[in-house]
Amino acid sequence: MASTNTALGKRYIFTTEALALADSAGANVVTVAGDTLPLNSDIDGNIFGITIECTEVCAGDGALDARLEGSIESTFANPVTVDASAGVDLDTTGLNTVSGTLSAVSNTWPFYRIVLFTDGTDTADASAYTLTTATLYRTPAAHRNSTPARSYA
Amino acid sequence: MATTYAKVNQQFIQVVEDLTITDSAGANVVTINGTVLNRYMDISDKVVPFEAEITEASAGDGAIDFRLEASLTAAFTVAIVIDSTAGVDLDPTGLNTVSGTLSAVGFWYPYWRVVAFTDATDTVDDSTLDLTVVAPFVNRNLSLLEHTSVR
Numbered sequence: 001m002a003s004t005n006t007a008l009g010k011r012y013i014f015t016t017e018a019l020a021l022a023d024s025a026g027a028n029v030v031t032v033a034g035d036t037l038p039l040n041s042d043i044d045g046n047i048f049g050i051t052i053e054c055t056e057v058c059a060g061d062g063a064l065d066a067r068l069e070g071s072i073e074s075t076f077a078n079p080v081t082v083d084a085s086a087g088v089d090l091d092t093t094g095l096n097t098v099s100g101t102l103s104a105v106s107n108t109w110p111f112y113r114i115v116l117f118t119d120g121t122d123t124a125d126a127s128a129y130t131l132t133t134a135t136l137y138r139t140p141a142a143h144r145n146s147t148p149a150r151s152y153a
Numbered sequence: 154m155a156t157t158y159a160k161v162n163q164q165f166i167q168v169v170e171d172l173t174i175t176d177s178a179g180a181n182v183v184t185i186n187g188t189v190l191n192r193y194m195d196i197s198d199k200v201v202p203f204e205a206e207i208t209e210a211s212a213g214d215g216a217i218d219f220r221l222e223a224s225l226t227a228a229f230t231v232a233i234v235i236d237s238t239a240g241v242d243l244d245p246t247g248l249n250t251v252s253g254t255l256s257a258v259g260f261w262y263p264y265w266r267v268v269a270f271t272d273a274t275d276t277v278d279d280s281t282l283d284l285t286v287v288a289p290f291v292n293r294n295l296s297l298l299e300h301t302s303v304r
Contacts, residue, residue: 078204079252
């Protein structure tokens with residue numbers, strides 16, 4: 001799994017390649033989490049676009065969809081589902097691509113990630129995907145992260 | 154009870170440690186008010202993430218949930234329930250953690266707080282938890298915020 005970033009106009013494109021989805025081993029839902037979305041991606045309060053491309057097929061159609069998760073912790077120890085579905089249906093048996101949107105309207109989380117998931121159909125093998133996210137670009141603010149020395153009380 | 158603050162990825166994080174939920178003394182609902190959310194936190198009209206961690210367990214599972222309250226006064230003389238449940242179920246009998254959200258969408262209040270409450274199961278002892286709440290940082294001009302206009 002490798003991620004790259006591209007600034008395109010006022011948009012910020014975040015691409016993660018070789019997201020490996022394991023064999024569902026029967027009729028089980030299987031998931032794979034993408035990398036944490038970068039600080040430059042302005043997720044808070046926005047609807048943003050995603051594209052999922054199947055780059056390595058399996059034999060069963062798992063009807064792949066995506067959800068958006070937020071977390072207070074960078075480790076995603078206790079993730080919360082912000083948007084349960086992008087409303088897409090990627091056929092995991094062919095090299096094809098779908099696009100959709102995920103919504104973080106009204107939400108403000110320190111960390112976000114996208115999780116791909118199947119519908120519980122037997123996928124009959126492992127498969128792999130490229131996930132691309134397009135958001136507004138925001139100025140990096142990581143340097144402002146701090147435990148404030150001043151009092152906010 | 155100690156409160157600390159941090160800024161992470163443009164969000165302002167308030168952590169209150171050692172919130173004590175007293176023994177329910179039988180089948181009674183017990184509640185504990187978190188501290189007033191910091192005025193640098195932009196709560197109004199937002200979905201507010203939080204995380205709660207049990208740091209000292211009790212013997213009974215009170216299924217701790219959380220609600221969001223607002224008030225026109227810092228003392229919360231009259232508290233209004235804005236969101237009555239986060240829909241979480243924190244088990245106070247073990248050292249565990251839950252995350253959830255509370256909604257302030259459509260509401261604008263000057264003061265906010267998060268309240269933990271049990272489901273009336275006998276908790277069979279005190280328990281304590283740490284409560285973390287997140288909201289966008291807003292650099293308030295306090296001189297304007299607390300200004301009383303003469304016109």
